[in-house]
Amino acid sequence: MKVFNAMEPLVAEAINENWSEYSLPCKCEQCKNDVFALTLNNLTPRYVSKDNGVAYVRAQYFNKQMMANIYVKIAEAVNIVGKNPQCENVKRS
Template sequence: MCDYKNIMEDMVEQVYDKIKDQLDCCQCQCCRNDIIAYALNQLPPHYVVSHEGKLYAKMYLMKEQHSMDITSALTKGAMLVREHPRH
C-alpha cells in the first residue's frame, strides 16, 4: 500500500502520550484532541509515503530540536485548553 500521510500527526500524538502527565491539563478525549490539533497547527506538516513513515518519524524525533518544538507546541495548546476547556 502506497499512500501519503502527514506523520507529524503521529509524532505529536507520540510526544503527547509521553508528556501528558506533565501538562497538568484534563486528559479526556476532547481536551486531548484540542491540544493535539492546536499543536499541529503550529508545526510544519511532514508528508511521507506510509511505508517510510515509521523510520522517518524515528529519525525526525531523534533531533532534539524537533522534539522540543513539538513539546512546546503541546505545552502552549495545553495552556489554552486549560483556560477554555470545551467539555
C-alpha cells in the first residue's frame, strides 16, 4: 500500500520558501526538520494514495484558506523551536 500525507509537500514548500525570514536562533537542518515535524503534527493530515501524486493534492487542497492555516501552524512551530531548540548548536547545559 502506498499512501502519504498530502500536507507534507505543501508544508515543506512553504517552509523552504520562507526559511530565510523566520527568526530562529539556529537555522540548521535539524531545526528546520523540527519545525517541519511540529507543523505537520499540528495540522490535520490528509492522506492520499501515492498514485494521485502531488499535482492532484495541489488541485484538491491548495487554496488560500488552507495555505493560511499552514502558515499559522508554521509560525507556531517556529516559535516553539525558537524558544527551545533541540539541536547541538544552541543547546546549553
